[in-house]
Amino acid sequence: MSHEVSQEPIATETDVPTDSDEDVMIEVDGLKTYYEDGGLLGWTPVKAVDGVTFDIHRGETLGLVGESGCGKTTLGRTLLQLEDATAGEVRFDGVDITDLEGDELHEWRRNAQMVFQDPESSLNDRMTIGEIVREPLDVHEWETPQARRQRVKELLDTVGLQREHYYRYPHQFSGGQRQRISIARTLALEPDFVVLDEPVSALDVSVQAEIINLLEDLQTEFGLTYLFIAHDLSVVRHLCDRVAVMYLGNVMEIGPTEELFTDPANPYTHALLSAIPEPDPTVERDRITLHGTPPNPRYPPAGCPFSTRCPARIRPAEYRDLDDELWNRLNTLRDLLSERKRADRSVRDRIRAAVGKDTRFGTVEDTYDELFGDQEVPARVQSVLDEIATHARDHDESEAIAVFNEAFGSVCDDEPPAYHDMSDGGHQSHCHRHTDEYRSPDAVLENRHG
Numbered sequence: 356m357s358h359e360v361s362q363e364p365i366a367t368e369t370d371v372p373t374d375s376d377e378d379v380m381i382e383v384d385g386l387k388t389y390y391e392d393g394g395l396l397g398w399t400p401v402k403a404v405d406g407v408t409f410d411i412h413r414g415e416t417l418g419l420v421g422e423s424g425c426g427k428t429t430l431g432r433t434l435l436q437l438e439d440a441t442a443g444e445v446r447f448d449g450v451d452i453t454d455l456e457g458d459e460l461h462e463w464r465r466n467a468q469m470v471f472q473d474p475e476s477s478l479n480d481r482m483t484i485g486e487i488v489r490e491p492l493d494v495h496e497w498e499t500p501q502a503r504r505q506r507v508k509e510l511l512d513t514v515g516l517q518r519e520h521y522y523r524y525p526h527q528f529s530g531g532q533r534q535r536i537s538i539a540r541t542l543a544l545e546p547d548f549v550v551l552d553e554p555v556s557a558l559d560v561s562v563q564a565e566i567i568n569l570l571e572d573l574q575t576e577f578g579l580t581y582l583f584i585a586h587d588l589s590v591v592r593h594l595c596d597r598v599a600v601m602y603l604g605n606v607m608e609i610g611p612t613e614e615l616f617t618d619p620a621n622p623y624t625h626a627l628l629s630a631i632p633e634p635d636p637t638v639e640r641d642r643i644t645l646h647g648t649p650p651n652p653r654y655p656p657a658g659c660p661f662s663t664r665c666p667a668r669i670r671p672a673e674y675r676d677l678d679d680e681l682w683n684r685l686n687t688l689r690d691l692l693s694e695r696k697r698a699d700r701s702v703r704d705r706i707r708a709a710v711g712k713d714t715r716f717g718t719v720e721d722t723y724d725e726l727f728g729d730q731e732v733p734a735r736v737q738s739v740l741d742e743i744a745t746h747a748r749d750h751d752e753s754e755a756i757a758v759f760n761e762a763f764g765s766v767c768d769d770e771p772p773a774y775h776d777m778s779d780g781g782h783q784s785h786c787h788r789h790t791d792e793y794r795s796p797d798a799v800l801e802n803r804h805g
């Protein structure tokens with residue numbers, strides 16, 4: 356874990372309207388979690404969570420969605436102090452738990468628990484169901500051993516299992532039943548807050564609804580607050596009161612579920628929602644095709660995290676009307692140049708480059724041919740491309756990128772966007788397009804649906 360603090364968080368404390376309502380249970384403020392897995396001095400950490408600020412309200416279910424690897428699990432684990440925060444605060448009822456240690460942390464953990472995705476691997480097959488569910492009670496020396504046994508039996512009732520299951524082993528149960536066992540264990544110490552990390556993704560569709568219903572019933576019965584991490588947006592829409600959309604370690608948009616699904620504000624949310632299959636084939640819907648893949652979380656863009664793939668990225672005035680496909684190809688060229696700049700080129704590559712031979716990135720001519728061979732490139736773009744090519748041939752990627760940014764760059768590439776309020780209901784989005792200076796993302800996306 357790194358304690359390096361790099362670029363500014365996407366919004367500063369002063370940008371964010373503080374929710375002073377009494378119903379705020381958890382306040383997350385400028386939270387960062389970096390993984391220093393290389394362990395080498397100067398090694399660039401993975402910025403799994405990179406400066407997020409939001410609240411969780413008492414008794415609500417907050418959904419957390421986003422593509423694989425965007426940092427959802429890391430965020431959930433950091434809220435429970437299962438990962439150390441690199442920077443920022445997580446305040447539970449006003450207490451910053453990132454500062455807790457030893458007995459205080461142990462005691463606090465009773466309040467907050469996690470249900471994991473895969474009930475196959477999260478239960479110890481050598482322990483009986485009774486031992487598994489009782490373990491947190493034993494660890495926290497809860498009352499007497501007899502009272503613990505009684506409590507476990509009650510918990511088995513609560514989650515729809517039978518008391519006789521106490522002496523059985525996990526392998527004797529189906530996936531859905533195993534998830535019920537995990538949930539019983541999670542509830543043992545009567546937590547207030549539960550992180551549900553894809554709790555139904557590994558289950559058969561027929562069983563998913565049963566577990567979702569159980570989670571809803573338990574929430575009502577025990578007044579639980581949930582952070583629900585999920586890929587399946589239809590489940591999120593059904594279950595969650597509010598939704599936070601994550602991309603590359605940042606929360607891009609947060610708001611009431613229906614508002615966010617019917618009137619998304621952020622270009623990334625538009626893209627994520629447009630990937631949901633339309634159940635009614637007769638309904639025509641615009642789809643947004645995202646080009647490229649998310650950037651490496653060790654090297655996030657300096658400006659908006661989504662800038663390298665955003666179909667609504669602000670363009671300099673003289674290129675506003677450029678063909679969208681050509682614009683996408685230009686963005687791909689910038690990604691290639693950045694990757695080439697970063698690459699630790701092998702000795703062989705360096706020698707080949709020095710004697711003017713191809714490297715594993717291919718020649719500049721090949722790359723240009725692949726990207727622009729079938730495009731009509733206006734002369735004003737071609738002259739910039741020619742200048743970039745000169746630097747790229749000299750292996751001066753920094754200068755090539757500087758020329759690129761000078762011509763095609765915008766505020767999206769340079770500055771992290773601030774939070775913007777989309778409604779009075781706490782709907783917020785981070786996008787430079789929300790400022791008066793630019794057209795809203797909606798207006799731009801209407802023209803650019805691929």
Ligand SMILES: Nc1ncnc2c1ncn2[C@@H]1O[C@H](COP(=O)(O)OP(=O)(O)OP(=O)(O)O)[C@@H](O)[C@H]1O
Nearest residue numbers: 390392401403422423424425426427428429430652
């Ligand atoms: N222990 C670790 N050490 C180093 N990098 C890690 C570690 N755990 C996660 N990462 C990296 O951090 C980033 C965020 O991972 P995380 O698992 O939080 O994402 P996620 O959104 O939950 O993904 P998924 O939906 O696939 O579970 C990824 O790039 C991942 O490879």
